[in-house]
Amino acid sequence: MSPDIVTIDVKESDFIVNGKLSDVISIDSLVFLEYTDESIIGEIDKVLVSEDRIYVVDRHSAKSIFCFDRKGNFINSYNAIGRGPQEYLEIFDTSFFRDKMYVFAAPNQFFVLDENLKFEKSIDINWTVDIPLDPDYPYFSVINSETILFCHPSAHYHYHLYNLSKQAFISSHIKRLGTLDVSSQRNLTKNTSGKMFLSRFYNDTIYTVSENLMTPEYIINFEKPMTDNEIEERLKLNAYNSFNHPRPQKMYNVSSFIYNEEYISFEFEFKRSGHFCFYNPEKNIMKIFNNSLENDLFQGTYLRSSIGHHQNSNITWLEVTGLVDNKEEISFSIPDDLSYDSNPALVFYRPKFE
DSSP states (O other), X not given: OOTTSEEEEEOGGGBOOSSBGGGTEEEEEEEEOOOOTTOOOSOOOEEEEOSSEEEEEETTTTOXXXXXXXXXXXXXXEOOBSSSXXXXXXXXXXXXXXXEEEEEEETTEEEEEOTTOOEEEEOOOOOOSSSOOOSSOOEEEEOSSSEEEEEOTTSSSSEEEEETTTTEEEEEEOSSSOSOOOOOGGGEEEOTTOOEEEEETTEEEEEEEETTEEEEEEEEEESSBOOHHHHHHHXXXXXXXXXXXXXXXXXXXXXXXXXXXXXXXXXXXXTTEEEEEEEETTTTEEEEXXXXXXXXXXXXXXXXXXXXXXXTEEEEEEOSHHHHHTGGGOOSOOOTTOOTTSOOEEEEEEEOOO
């Protein structure tokens, strides 16, 4: 193994199985998103945060992108469902770069919005026979003003670099790393400095993107990983036979890999349950837990997967039902007009390493 690759050991003996959620994380802030006729959010799939804006993507319910200020006041939304010019049927993914929102949507719509979600221009992506448009929610991220990284879970290659000036794909990667390559949207993250991290469903290597090259940088060394044979069997499953095969008991599926100045965080599956892992390299402290801990922070709900991050905070969301029902027991300030109809709330939080 290259000395430049950092190994992060995940052992079952390090799991925190007793205690309260407040023992392992602290809340930096709650952002209550303003509810108006133009900002009705069903579920939150992704959150992007700029210096003075919060962008919320609801791919499935509202099929819209919403823009709020950092206090949650509604600014604008983009919703153009249809088959005409500048319209789409559903949103695949979004990426924010230099005050511009890039949007990839069906059917094969790629366009740019300004920071207030006003339409600026469309971009034609020249898909080819070798690199076809994947119908199963392709996703992407803008690397720089010239280059876009596309990820396609079931295409022949998995990561494609597209040059906007040349209007062509310039490189495809990770073809020869074996057949155990499966990706999803939570396998691509980008931190505040613009550094990208790539992971895959059945692979424990984390890649970074630099100068249009993908380099292995981290290895998640699971104590109880899936074997190659087990992974190959999982990849053979489909909608017709998967119900005969319960989720694996082993450790697998590294996702939501986040790196910031204070810690590294990611999520993984073990014993049919999602787990959160937070690692402080400087102190060499590991915090691993799942939702079996008593949730004394937000009664009536649970800690969802990260949907974004900003500076040294992870971001998740919660339904306001539990907040409304347990107002008297929650130590955080809750708006007086909060009701069952209100939008979900964003939670900015970080791990405790004391």
